[in-house]
Amino acid sequence: MANTVVAFQSAYRVSEPDLIARVLAGDRVAARDLYDAHSPRVYRLAFRLTGDADLAREFTQDTFVRAFGQLSRFRGDSALSTWLHRITVTVVANAMRKVKRFRERETDLEDVHPLGSDSMGVDPVLRERLHRAIDQLPEIYRTTVIMHDIEGYTHTEIAEVLGVAEGTCKSRLSQARAQLRVALADLAPELES
C-alpha cells in the first residue's frame, strides 16, 4: 500500500496531503489524481470480495463518492489508501448482507473437467474446491484470507483497514486456513500426490 503512495508522489511530485487539501478546496483535477492513484486497488479488492464485476464497479464508485463526501473527516492518522480500503470493505460488507448471491456460486463440481492439471500444476478440481471453500468461509475469515493471501496485504494493513488488533488478524487467518484444510480433507490423498 505504501508503495502506491510513494510511486504516486514521485510521479507527480505533489504530496498526497497537498492533493487532499486541493480536493477539499474544490479542485477536481486533484480529485481525479487521487482516483487514478487508488481506484485500481479499490476495484480489485471489491472484485475479490464480491466476485461480481458489476457489483465491484458499483462498490468502487460508492467508495469514492463516500470518500470525497467525507474527505474533510479524514484526519491523516493512517494512509489515505488504508482509509479508502476501509470504506471499500464496509461498503461491500453492508451490501453483501443484502445480496446473498455473492455467496452462491453456481458452478457445479461436475462441470469442472476432473482430468489433468493446468500450467500452474494445480488440478482444476482442487482449485475449484478451494475457491468454493473460500467462498463459504464466514465473512470475517474470508475477508482476511482474501486480503492477506489473495491480495497480499500485510497483517498491519489488514488490522488498520478492519479496525482490529494485528493479533486478531493473525488469529483469524490461522482459523480461516484451518477451515480451508478441513473443507479439503476429503481430497487429502490427491493433495499428497
Next chain:
Amino acid sequence: MTEDRFEDLMRDAAQTYRKPPEPDFEAMWNVVSRETWGVTRPTRRSFNVPRGIGIAATLLLGIGIGRATVTFKAASPTTVPVATTPVAAHTDSIPEPAPYSAETSQYLGQTAALLIALPSEVKAGRANGQFLSRAGELLTRTRLLLDSPAANDPTMRNLLEDLELVLAQVVHLENNQNRTELDLINRALEQRDVIPRLRTAAADISAN
C-alpha cells in the same frame, strides 16, 4: 495434506480466485464525478504531448488565433445579427447557430491568449487581481457556453469541460502562489491536450 501443498494451492488461488477483469475506470469516474459534484468529467487522455510539439502548437495557435481574431473583427458587426432567413430544415448534423459560433470563436481566442500568457505572467508576478478576474470572467463564459447549443457538439463539450477545470484552477491562483500551483495547471493542460484542442477548435470555427 502437506503444508507445502496447501501453500501451493493458496499461491495458485492468488492468481486464479476471482481474477478481476479490467473495468472501464473512465466510466466509473464519470459516475463518481456526477454523484459527487453533479457533473460528468471528460475523458483524460493517456498520452502526453512532447514539450517541443506543445510549444510549436502554442505558437501556431497564437498565430492562428491572431489571424482569426482580425478576420472576425473585420467581418462581424458589434451587435449580434438577427437571422432574416428561415432556419434550414433539420438534418442529421445540426448546424451550430451563428451567434454561438461567434461567441465561441471569440471565447476560444481569449481563453487561449490567457492560458498561453499564464506561465510568463506568473513568473513576472503579474498574475494579479486583474488577471485572475479575467480568468473568472472566462470561467463564467465557459459555463454559459456549456449550457448553450455550442456544447451540443461532443468534441466542443469535452474541450469546454476541460477548460472549465483549468480556468477554475487559474481562478484559485493567488498572487503569492508557489511553483506547484502552476505545475498543476500546466500538467492539466498537457494531460488533456488543451492547447492543441483549442487550436483545432479555433481553426474549425474559423474555417466555417
